[in-house]
Amino acid sequence: MELMLLYSVFNGFIVGTFYALMALGLSLILGLNGVINFAQGTFMALGGYIAFTLEPYVGFWGALILAPLVAVVVGVVVERVLIRPLYGRDPLFSLLLTFGLAMIVEDLVRTIWGAVGVPFSLPNYLNTPLSSSLFFLTGYRLVLIAITVVVTGALFATLRYSRIGIRIRAGNADLETISALGVNIFFLRAANFGIGIFLAGLAGILAAGQLGLSPDIGSELIMPSFVAIIVGGVGSLVGSVLGGLIIGIASGVTAAFFPAAQEVVIYVIMAAVLIVRPRGLLGQEGLFE
Amino acid sequence: MSTMIRGVAASPPRRSAIGRREIASGLIWLLLLLVPLWLPAIGGYTDLATRILIYGMAATGLNLLLGQTGGLSFGHAAYFGLGTYGTGLFLIHVVPSLPLAIIAGTLLGGIAAVLVGPMVMKRRGIYFSMITIAFGQMFYFVAVRWNGLTGGEDGLTGFSRVPLHIGSRSVALGSTGYYYLVFGLFALVMLVVWQILRSPLGHGFVAARENATRLRFLGVAVERQIWASFAISGFIVGLAGSLDSLLVNFTSPANFQWQLSGEFVVMCVLGGMRSFWGPFLGAVIFIGAQDYLSSVTQNWMSLIGLIFVLSVLFFPNGLLGFIRGRARA
Numbered sequence: 001m002e003l004m005l006l007y008s009v010f011n012g013f014i015v016g017t018f019y020a021l022m023a024l025g026l027s028l029i030l031g032l033n034g035v036i037n038f039a040q041g042t043f044m045a046l047g048g049y050i051a052f053t054l055e056p057y058v059g060f061w062g063a064l065i066l067a068p069l070v071a072v073v074v075g076v077v078v079e080r081v082l083i084r085p086l087y088g089r090d091p092l093f094s095l096l097l098t099f100g101l102a103m104i105v106e107d108l109v110r111t112i113w114g115a116v117g118v119p120f121s122l123p124n125y126l127n128t129p130l131s132s133s134l135f136f137l138t139g140y141r142l143v144l145i146a147i148t149v150v151v152t153g154a155l156f157a158t159l160r161y162s163r164i165g166i167r168i169r170a171g172n173a174d175l176e177t178i179s180a181l182g183v184n185i186f187f188l189r190a191a192n193f194g195i196g197i198f199l200a201g202l203a204g205i206l207a208a209g210q211l212g213l214s215p216d217i218g219s220e221l222i223m224p225s226f227v228a229i230i231v232g233g234v235g236s237l238v239g240s241v242l243g244g245l246i247i248g249i250a251s252g253v254t255a256a257f258f259p260a261a262q263e264v265v266i267y268v269i270m271a272a273v274l275i276v277r278p279r280g281l282l283g284q285e286g287l288f289e
Numbered sequence: 290m291s292t293m294i295r296g297v298a299a300s301p302p303r304r305s306a307i308g309r310r311e312i313a314s315g316l317i318w319l320l321l322l323l324v325p326l327w328l329p330a331i332g333g334y335t336d337l338a339t340r341i342l343i344y345g346m347a348a349t350g351l352n353l354l355l356g357q358t359g360g361l362s363f364g365h366a367a368y369f370g371l372g373t374y375g376t377g378l379f380l381i382h383v384v385p386s387l388p389l390a391i392i393a394g395t396l397l398g399g400i401a402a403v404l405v406g407p408m409v410m411k412r413r414g415i416y417f418s419m420i421t422i423a424f425g426q427m428f429y430f431v432a433v434r435w436n437g438l439t440g441g442e443d444g445l446t447g448f449s450r451v452p453l454h455i456g457s458r459s460v461a462l463g464s465t466g467y468y469y470l471v472f473g474l475f476a477l478v479m480l481v482v483w484q485i486l487r488s489p490l491g492h493g494f495v496a497a498r499e500n501a502t503r504l505r506f507l508g509v510a511v512e513r514q515i516w517a518s519f520a521i522s523g524f525i526v527g528l529a530g531s532l533d534s535l536l537v538n539f540t541s542p543a544n545f546q547w548q549l550s551g552e553f554v555v556m557c558v559l560g561g562m563r564s565f566w567g568p569f570l571g572a573v574i575f576i577g578a579q580d581y582l583s584s585v586t587q588n589w590m591s592l593i594g595l596i597f598v599l600s601v602l603f604f605p606n607g608l609l610g611f612i613r614g615r616a617r618a
Contacts, residue, residue: 036415085602091415092361093601096558099363099551100597107591219547223426226419234416260434267427274408274420 004256007136012252013245014141017148018207020244022225023232024152025199027240030229031172032192034091035083038098040200040225041218042105047071047204048213049113052120060123060209064147068201075197079190087189102219110215117214144206151202152241155195159237168192172235224251227270233283242281317566321472325465335464336536341576342468342475343532348556348568349482350525355554356562357486358518359498360409361418364425366549367405368398368523371428372530373540374439380448387453387462391474391531398527399520401428406519410512413501422547429545444541448534471532478525483565485521494518526553551597559600561607570608 022040029037037043051067058066078101086094126140159165167188170178179185207217224247232243247266255262273280320327324338347369354360375397379390409420432439439445450467452459462470485491496504497514504511534540543549552575560571578596582589604611 030415034415036419082598082602089605090361091418092355092554092558093605095361095363095415095418096551096554097598097601099547100555100594100601103548103551103594103597104591107588107594111588223423223547226423230420230423260436263430264427264434267423267430270420270423271408271427278408278411 003133005253008253008256009249010136010141010252011255012249014144014210014248015252016245016248017145018203018210018221018244019224019228019248020152020241021148021199021203021206022221023228023240023244024155024237025196025203026222026225027229027234027237028168028199029193029196031235032168032175033079033083033189034087035094036091036098037193037196038095038222039078039101039105040098040196041220041222042102042109043071043075043197043200043218044204044207044221045109045213045215045218046074046105047201048120048208048217049109049204050201051205051208052113052118052213055121060126064202064205067205068198071201071204072194072198075200076190076194079193083193084186084189106215106218113213113215115215117212117217119212120208122209140209144210147202147206151199155199156237164188164191224248224266227266229280230270231273231280233280235284236280236282239280239282314566318476321475324472325468335468337576337580339464339468339471339536340533341573342471343529343536344553344556344576345569345572346475346478346532347526347529348553348560348572349478350522350529351553352522352557352562352568353482353485353494353525354515354518354522355557356567357491357498358494358515360515360519361414361554362421362519362522363418363547363550363554364421364423365522365526365553366545366547367425367428368402368526369530369533369549369553370432370540370542370545371401372398372527372532373534373544374432374445375527376531376534377445377448377540378438380451381445385451387451387535391528391535394531394534395524395528398530399524402523402527403516403520406516406523410515410519422550425545425547425550429542429547432542432545439542442542444539444543446539449538450535467536471536474528474532478528479569482525486565490514490517552593555597555600557607559596559604559607561609561611561613564607564609564613567607567609574608 022044026037026040029035029040047067047070050070051063054063054066082097082101083094086097122140126143127138129135130137130139130142157165159169167178167183168191171183171185171188171192175185178188203221204217207221211217225244227247228243229240230243231247232239232241247269250269251262251266254265321342325335328335328338347365351362351365354362354365372394374394376390376394379393383389383393405421405424409417409424412420433442435441450462452461453470454460460466485494493504493509493514494517496509497511497518501511504514530544533544556571556575557568558571559574560569561567575596579589579593582592586592600607606614
C-alpha cells in the first residue's frame with residue numbers, strides 16, 4: 001500500500017516536471033511577450049520528434065542537446081515572422097494565430113512521422129531499474145529530474161543575475177520605460193521567446209523518453225500547463241513550477257486509485273483555487289483584473 | 290439612460306447608409322428562407338445549410354461575449370458539447386420529445402455557463418482566455434472518461450430526430466423540414482440578440498468592453514455584466530449544440546475540443562466581431578471552406594489552421610469590417 005502510494009506520487013511527480021517545464025516557458029512568454037503561446041505544445045512535440053530523428057546519428061545525449069536548439073531556431077523564426085506584427089494588438093489575435101499554428105504543425109507532424117505514435121529508444125543503462133524493490137526508479141527518471149532541476153536553477157540564476165535576465169524582469173514590469181532607456185525590446189522579446197521554446201523543446205525530449213511520441217502529445221500536455229499557471233498564479237515563475245508539480249502529483253495519485261478522474265482532478269483543483277484564491281497560490285495581485 | 294441612447298440613435302441622419310443596411314439584411318433573410326430551392330442548384334445540399342445556420346447561431350452567441358463585451362472566451366465548445374450531450378441523453382433516457390430535448394440541451398449548456406461565469410468574470414484579456422480554455426478541456430475529459438453515460442471516445446449514439454407532435458398530428462422531419470425548424474430558432478436567436486444589443490443591458494456590454502474602469506466609477510457592477518453576457522452566450526451556444534446533435538443523430542467528445550472553440554472564435558473574426566451579421570457571415574465562409582477542403586484533401590486540418598493564421602494577419606477586422614473600411618475611404 002505504501003509502495004503503491006509512493007509509486008503513484010513518484011509517477012505524478014515525473015509528469016509534473018513536464019508540466020512545470022511547459023508552464024515555465026509559457027509563463028515567460030506570457031510575461032514579456034504578452035502572448036499565450038498555444039503552439040507551445042506543438043513546439044514540444046517538435047522537439048521530441050526532432051530528437052527521435054537525430055538520435056540514430058548523434059545518440060541520446062547529442063539529441064538531448066541539439067533538438068531543443070533546433071526547436072529554438074524554428075521558434076525564433078516564428079516569433080519574427082508571425083508574432084511580432086501582433087505585439088500591441090488585442091491578445092485575441094496572437095492566441096488565435098498560435099491556435100492555427102498548433103493545428104498546422106500537428107498536421108505536419110502527422111504527415112511527416114505518421115499518425116501512429118513512435119517509441120523513443122533510450123540507452124539500455126538508463127532504462128533498467130536501480131533496485132528491485134523500488135522498481136519504478138530507473139536511471140532515466142533520475143537523469144530527467146536532475147536535468148530539470150539544473151535547467152530550472154540555471155534559468156532562475158540567469159533571470160536573477162545576468163544582464164539579459166534583469167532586462168527581462170524589468171520588461172515584465174514596464175516595457176515602455178526600458179525601451180526608452182535604450183534596451184532593444186525587439187531583441188529582448190525574441191530572446192525571451194527563444195528561452196520559452198527551449199524549455200518546451202527540452203520537455204518534449206524528456207517526455208518522449210518517458211511517454212513515447214504521438215502527434216497530439218503537445219495538445220495533451222499544454223492544457224495541464226495552463227492549469228499549472230492558473231493554480232500557481234500568473235506572474236510568478238516559481239508558482240508555475242509549483243503548480244505543475246502539484247497537479248502532476250494529484251493526477252498521478254488519482255490515476256492509481258480512481259483512474260477515470262485522473263484528468264478531471266486537475267481541473268477540479270483549478271476551480272477550487274479560482275474560488276478560494278482567484279490570483280493563484282503565488283500570483284501577483286491585480287494582474288489581468 | 291434611455292434618453293441618452295435615444296440621443297445617440299437620433300444623431301446625424303445618414304439615411305442612405307441605413308437604408309442599404311436594411312436592404313442587405315432583408316436580402317439575407319430572403320435567401321435563407323428559400324435555401325432548399327436554390328442551394329442544390331449551385332451544388333450544395335440542405336444539411337450543409339442547416340449546419341451553417343447552427344454554427345452561425347453559435348458564433349453569434351459567442352460574439353455577444355467576444356465582440357460586444359470583450360470577453361475573449363476560447364472555451365465555448367464546452368457549452369456546445371453539453372448541448373449535444375444534453376439533448377442526446379434526454380432522448381435516450383427521459384422522453385423521446387423533440388422540443389423538450391432541445392430545451393434540455395440548451396439548459397445544460399446554459400447552466401454550465403452560469404456556473405463557470407463567476408470563476409472567470411473577474412479576469413481580463415488573455416488570462417480570461419486561459420481559464421476558459423482550461424474549463425473547456427475539463428468537460429472534454431468528463432465526456433471521454435464517463436464511459437457508462439457518454440459512450441466515451443466512441444461518442445453517443447442511439448438517439449434520433451423523433452417526429453414532432455403538433456396537436457394530434459405527428460410530423461416527421463426530413464432534411465428540409467429540419468432546416469425550417471433550425472431556421473425558425475435561428476431567427477428567434479437573432480431577434481433576441483438584436484434586442485439585447487439595443488437594450489441598456491447590451492449597451493452595458495459594450496461599455497464593459499470599451500472602458501470597464503469608467504463604468505465601475507459610474508456604479509455599474511462590471512463583473513455582473515460580463516457574467517450576464519457569458520451566461521446568455523452559453524445558452525445560445527448550448528441551443529446550437531443541441532440542434533447539431535439532432536442534425537447528425539450523433540455526438541462525440543470532439544464537440545468539446547479546443548479546435549472547435551477556436552473555430553467559433555475564427556468565425557467571429559473572419560466575418561467581423563463588431564457587426565451584427567459578422568459572425569454568421571464568418572460561419573458561412575468557414576463551414577463552406579471546411580466542407581470543401583475535407584472533401585478534397587486529407588491535410589485539411591493544416592488548411593483550417595492556415596485560415597486562422599491568414600485571417601489574423603490580413604483580416605483582423607473581418608470581412609464586414611473590411612468592406613466598411615473601404616466604404617469609408
